Amino acid sequence: MLKKPTRDIPISAFLIACNEAEYIGEVLDSLQAFDEIILVDSGSSDATVAIAESKGAKVFTHAWQGFALQKSYAMSLCRNQWVLNVDGDEVLPAGLVAEIQRQVNDTDASALRLYFEDIFWGKPMSPFSGKRSIVRVFKKDVATYPHDRRVHENIILAKGAKETKVAGLVTHFGYATTEQLLSKQNQYSSLKALDKYESRKKPSLIKLCLIFPLTFIKTYFFQRMCLSGKRGLIYAHVEAMYAFLKEAKLFEYWETKGKD
Template sequence: MTAAREPLSVVVTSFNSAATLDACLRGVRWADEIVVLDSGSTDATAAIAAHYGARVHVQPFAGYSAQKQAAIDLASHRWVLLLDSDESLAETAAVPLQQALHAPTHVAYQLWRREWQFWRWQSGRARLNHYVRLFDRQHARMSGHAVHEEVCVDGSVGVLDVTIDHHGERDIAGRVAKADRYSSLQLGDLARRRVRWLRLRMVAYPTVAFLRFYLLRGHWRSGWAGFIAARIHAFYAFLKYAKLYESRRQRRDQ
């Protein structure tokens, strides 16, 4: 007799996510539970979540890491699949996910993520990022970072052949606005790290970030969309250190 798989809670955080939430929930409707923690949407987000039988909770946005941890804490089951509301899985992803849950050999699993770049998906030959998204929540917790938050795991981590589609920003203006917002939010994390050689970082690191993103990660294969994404990535690398430099100057001049 085949052993029953571990029950799964899919956990999603949302805010005015009507444009992407349907695709997000459609691919995981087989799960034993869907939990949506919303930050007070005024669009059709709640109605879409209800259509898929999700259990919807509402709380003011507490920051990316804290909001996701709050959503994870609402899950009924030990095993959690964590998604953003602008991410989706193909329905065929159910097979490897369910197989992993029949007899887990790790306490967490990384999934690959494919990025939408303005008007096209990144090249299939560009390198995909991978993140811990499927995990036993008794062995995992959000990192607490203001941005670029991640799931920290106490135990072994495997990798599944499952790709998340990240729909992300639909245009250049949205990507630039995100770089501006994230660089401001990251100031606290950078200040705690006591970053040194700040002026050198402002000069050199954007070029390093561009070359790493564009050449080493293979986004040159995505044509002009990859080039523009790499330039904005480099701008973000500059902006976070420029804002930290400005913050230190302001404190010194007070």
């Protein structure tokens, strides 16, 4: 007897956005196979909302609360247990969408880890360079966003929740130019240093001295950015500067905000 095909388990895609008109149309086009698309906008002054509505997304306006709280709110609007989170500059290839659906249908895992291809200077890095990975597909009842983090708000999975990896790469346009990469890493380093300061973590002079060269070596050699030519060299330097700035700004906060 032929096995009756099973219906795809419904997945809600959600994202937060503000002034993402440059890529949002392409992002939402790549999400059309999912059961619903939730977009939470925090006050765009460009065409983000109009484009999202034209692509069939359910658009909600919500004042900015920080990355973790904003994503938590967007997730709460999703009607399905399985959800997918993307940013407004991340595009999922059709093959990856199909693989996500297959994994959700067939796996006993509660969370899926996706890998990312950063577009830098108009093209991807070497296929042999290291790729960032983040858990972005998960069941709502096993995942929470860390509300005590201003940045790098990756979900925290419940104890015992099983995670698996998905083959394929999400195309990320957010680091497209040197200016964009530097600007975001400068912003993120301020937020991360402030998180550390408020948790009363003290800076280290030894770390301040060593973090730049060690991070450069890790990124350029161990993550194989050396295989991406001049672009990899620049990327590794920016990554090292991000690590240095986190520690430098932590020193600054302790010096300027007081030591009590």
